[in-house]
Amino acid sequence: xxxxxxxxxxxxxxxxxxxxxxxxLKVPHGNSIDLLxxxxxxxxxxxxxxVYLGIYWNNHHHMLHAVWKVSGGMLWANLHLLFWLSLxxxxxxxxxxxxxxxxxVALYGVVLLMAAIAYYILQHxxxxxxGKESVLAKVIGKDMKGxxxxxxxxxxxxxxxxxxxxxxxxxxxxxxxxxxxxxxxEQAFREQEALNRERS
Amino acid sequence: xxxxxxxxxxxxxxxxxxxxxxxxLKVPHGNSIDLLxxxxxxxxxxxxxxVYLGIYWNNHHHMLHAVWKVSGGMLWANLHLLFWLSLxxxxxxxxxxxxxxxxxVALYGVVLLMAAIAYYILQHxxxxxxGKESVLAKVIGKDMKGxxxxxxxxxxxxxxxxxxxxxxxxxxxxxxxxxxxxxxxEQAFREQEALNRERS
Amino acid sequence: xxxxxxxxxxxxxxxxxxxxxxxxLKVPHGNSIDLLxxxxxxxxxxxxxxVYLGIYWNNHHHMLHAVWKVSGGMLWANLHLLFWLSLxxxxxxxxxxxxxxxxxVALYGVVLLMAAIAYYILQHxxxxxxGKESVLAKVIGKDMKGxxxxxxxxxxxxxxxxxxxxxxxxxxxxxxxxxxxxxxxEQAFREQEALNRERS
Amino acid sequence: xxxxxxxxxxxxxxxxxxxxxxxxLKVPHGNSIDLLxxxxxxxxxxxxxxVYLGIYWNNHHHMLHAVWKVSGGMLWANLHLLFWLSLxxxxxxxxxxxxxxxxxVALYGVVLLMAAIAYYILQHxxxxxxGKESVLAKVIGKDMKGxxxxxxxxxxxxxxxxxxxxxxxxxxxxxxxxxxxxxxxEQAFREQEALNRERS
Numbered sequence: 001x002x003x004x005x006x007x008x009x010x011x012x013x014x015x016x017x018x019x020x021x022x023x024x025l026k027v028p029h030g031n032s033i034d035l036l037x038x039x040x041x042x043x044x045x046x047x048x049x050x051v052y053l054g055i056y057w058n059n060h061h062h063m064l065h066a067v068w069k070v071s072g073g074m075l076w077a078n079l080h081l082l083f084w085l086s087l088x089x090x091x092x093x094x095x096x097x098x099x100x101x102x103x104x105v106a107l108y109g110v111v112l113l114m115a116a117i118a119y120y121i122l123q124h125x126x127x128x129x130x131g132k133e134s135v136l137a138k139v140i141g142k143d144m145k146g147x148x149x150x151x152x153x154x155x156x157x158x159x160x161x162x163x164x165x166x167x168x169x170x171x172x173x174x175x176x177x178x179x180x181x182x183x184x185x186e187q188a189f190r191e192q193e194a195l196n197r198e199r200s
Numbered sequence: 201x202x203x204x205x206x207x208x209x210x211x212x213x214x215x216x217x218x219x220x221x222x223x224x225l226k227v228p229h230g231n232s233i234d235l236l237x238x239x240x241x242x243x244x245x246x247x248x249x250x251v252y253l254g255i256y257w258n259n260h261h262h263m264l265h266a267v268w269k270v271s272g273g274m275l276w277a278n279l280h281l282l283f284w285l286s287l288x289x290x291x292x293x294x295x296x297x298x299x300x301x302x303x304x305v306a307l308y309g310v311v312l313l314m315a316a317i318a319y320y321i322l323q324h325x326x327x328x329x330x331g332k333e334s335v336l337a338k339v340i341g342k343d344m345k346g347x348x349x350x351x352x353x354x355x356x357x358x359x360x361x362x363x364x365x366x367x368x369x370x371x372x373x374x375x376x377x378x379x380x381x382x383x384x385x386e387q388a389f390r391e392q393e394a395l396n397r398e399r400s
Numbered sequence: 401x402x403x404x405x406x407x408x409x410x411x412x413x414x415x416x417x418x419x420x421x422x423x424x425l426k427v428p429h430g431n432s433i434d435l436l437x438x439x440x441x442x443x444x445x446x447x448x449x450x451v452y453l454g455i456y457w458n459n460h461h462h463m464l465h466a467v468w469k470v471s472g473g474m475l476w477a478n479l480h481l482l483f484w485l486s487l488x489x490x491x492x493x494x495x496x497x498x499x500x501x502x503x504x505v506a507l508y509g510v511v512l513l514m515a516a517i518a519y520y521i522l523q524h525x526x527x528x529x530x531g532k533e534s535v536l537a538k539v540i541g542k543d544m545k546g547x548x549x550x551x552x553x554x555x556x557x558x559x560x561x562x563x564x565x566x567x568x569x570x571x572x573x574x575x576x577x578x579x580x581x582x583x584x585x586e587q588a589f590r591e592q593e594a595l596n597r598e599r600s
Numbered sequence: 601x602x603x604x605x606x607x608x609x610x611x612x613x614x615x616x617x618x619x620x621x622x623x624x625l626k627v628p629h630g631n632s633i634d635l636l637x638x639x640x641x642x643x644x645x646x647x648x649x650x651v652y653l654g655i656y657w658n659n660h661h662h663m664l665h666a667v668w669k670v671s672g673g674m675l676w677a678n679l680h681l682l683f684w685l686s687l688x689x690x691x692x693x694x695x696x697x698x699x700x701x702x703x704x705v706a707l708y709g710v711v712l713l714m715a716a717i718a719y720y721i722l723q724h725x726x727x728x729x730x731g732k733e734s735v736l737a738k739v740i741g742k743d744m745k746g747x748x749x750x751x752x753x754x755x756x757x758x759x760x761x762x763x764x765x766x767x768x769x770x771x772x773x774x775x776x777x778x779x780x781x782x783x784x785x786e787q788a789f790r791e792q793e794a795l796n797r798e799r800s
Binding site: 013083086093101 | 207208211214215216218219220222223225227228229230231232233236247250254257258261265379
């Protein structure tokens with residue numbers, strides 16, 4: 001019932017976060033093409049964060065698709081996730097403006113890590129509410145990607161102080177891991193739909 | 201009928217308010233971790249306001265869940281509430297940038313107080329429209345939390361000039377009071393749903 | 401069918417316009433209460449524009465409630481309205497920052513006038529599509545308020561150069577005229593609903 | 601099923617993009633009418649981009665109207681489109697602030713070109729999913745407008761370095777081409793609806 005509003009609110013917040021990030025691409029004073037070059041690290045940071053927020057929106061979308069009970073705890077776990085995502089424009093801008101320097105790159109990872117943990121908590125609460133035999137439980141399975149992401153984020157945070165490019169590489173790898181379509185998820189939904197049709 | 205649009209508009213405004221607040225977390229010029237320290241009061245203010253807006257969204261959501269008649273008066277009472285909430289980013293930023301000084305802390309409370317009064321008016325109008333015997337009336341009951349909040353805000357405004365930390369403590373206490381799930385509300389809804397099922 | 405998306409998009413744009421206006425309330429540097437005084441004209445402008453956008457949202461909401469056919473022309477007439485509304489934050493800020501000086505006050509009126517004309521065009525297109533015998537046509541009637549508003553805006557634009565306070569007074573009067581609930585509209589809807597019930 | 605959320609998210613992002621562009625119309629310091637004159641190229645750029653985003657919203661709206669299957673690929677193709685559209689405020693501001701100088705005008709075209717390609721990819725994926733015999737396929741047909749737009753954008757990018765006014769003219773022509781209502785589309789929908797009615 002109230003799932004729609006939870007989705008709408010999350011969509012709104014993610015849409016705003018994804019869009020206000022572009023305000024950090026400060027318009028250069030002058031019309032030479034050379035003025036765009038110093039914006040390159042800001043642009044790279046923007047692309048990376050855009051992809052991350054796209055992934056979160058996508059996964060959030062898939063996870064809530066199978067939800068049919070919304071508890072008070074879920075509402076707050078969702079707000080907790082949105083809180084960490086709302087800090088992404090800040091860390092993106094700090095990283096971009098400082099040409100991917102160590103501390104900003106580490107903080108970028110910390111916020112991603114916290115968002116991943118917040119997502120895990122939300123997922124855990126949803127699973128608890130829906131039971132281990134639900135479609136959702138089957139879809140998520142052992143959630144290897146989620147666990148691997150957290151491991152990668154922690155590694156990247158430490159890497160930041162050794163080689164910040166390695167950290168950026170790790171963030172990119174996590175993003176790519178999520179971008180590659182998970183055939184299993186779509187498969188599971190299709191099986192369920194086939195089952196539903198048979199029953200009715 | 202038009203409830204959906206009232207909800208959607210409120211969600212949109214609250215989502216934007218909650219997100220533009222983060223723009224006040226101005227990106228420091230430089231990449232040292234020490235530059236984040238002066239941002240701490242801004243960050244604390246942001247967290248507090250994020251929680252408050254989350255609470256308003258949550259309560260608004262619950263209150264409108266049981267609404268089935270929307271009057272012109274309700275639309276305006278709702279806009280009145282959104283008006284005061286829209287000032288939260290301003291007071292949050294003023295409070296954060298001045299390290300929680302007395303006047304900004306007092307003004308922060310004034311805006312919270314006005315929002316609480318606006319919420320009370322909206323609630324009153326909804327109850328008037330739906331009758332004292334509605335689920336909504338039972339859920340809200342004597343609205344102890346609402347009345348207590350207003351008392352706390354007034355106290356906090358006066359406290360600001362004596363000890364601003366005490367005021368911040370009071371704001372935090374009000375937030376915690378609302379964060380603790382209200383079992384009664386969810387209980388009342390469940391009872392009603394059980395009743396509905398019996399009837400049909 | 402696609403009415404929902406037209407409403408959702410309009411709600412989104414109006415919600416953003418109403419909220420980004422508050423960004424013009426620039427946080428003063430310092431924590432003294434005296435620093436808020438120079439913000440007073442900005443605040444007054446903000447309140448006025450907030451009310452105007454609230455009125456537009458409200459009227460838009462009522463008008464589309466009775467719409468059941470959406471044409472390509474209506475989509476563009478709606479975007480045309482949103483275009484002029486999107487300029488409100490600019491004129492509001494210019495007026496506020498210049499303590500309600502003549503030219504900014506006149507431009508404020510020009511944008512309101514253009515928005516009113518855009519609204520009139522949208523209304524005209526909707527009526528054309530739905531016929532003179534529709535509920536909508538009855539509700540709008542002779543649209544005295546709409547015509548009166550346009551007259552008031554034009555007067556206010558000229559007044560700006562004589563006495564800018566008179567212009568502000570006129571803008572306030574138009575807003576008040578719309579704020580006072582139009583019993584006829586709600587009445588017409590109730591009658592229609594009663595009719596529908598009888599038929600079914 | 602999840603089409604609604606795809607639409608809602610796209611609407612949100614486009615609504616925010618269209619509205620934050622107005623923030624680039626920086627409020628002049630002073631109240632003379634002469635101060636508005638230097639804003640003219642910024643205003644022209646704003647109008648052009650507003651119309652472009654309106655066209656994208658409009659076309660997106662029409663295209664998704666006929667969609668009834670949403671795949672993971674479509675979600676990402678849609679995000680890809682939103683990414684390029686999110687850069688429009690940046691190129692608009694750069695073009696406006698530099699009085700339509702050559703490089704900014706060229707970059708403006710590059711972003712429009714990339715958005716057009718992203719739209720084409722999204723359209724292609726949707727057609728692939730729905731089959732060549734679908735209403736959608738008939739509506740889109742040979743997509744002359746889409747192909748012509750891409751040709752015009754490329755020409756405009758090269759023109760920017762010869763005569764930037766010619767480039768602006770080309771951008772305006774493309775916008776006008778899309779603004780003129782496509783009777784065929786509305787016709788095709790009406791025929792389909794008539795067919796549906798006959799069948800049921």
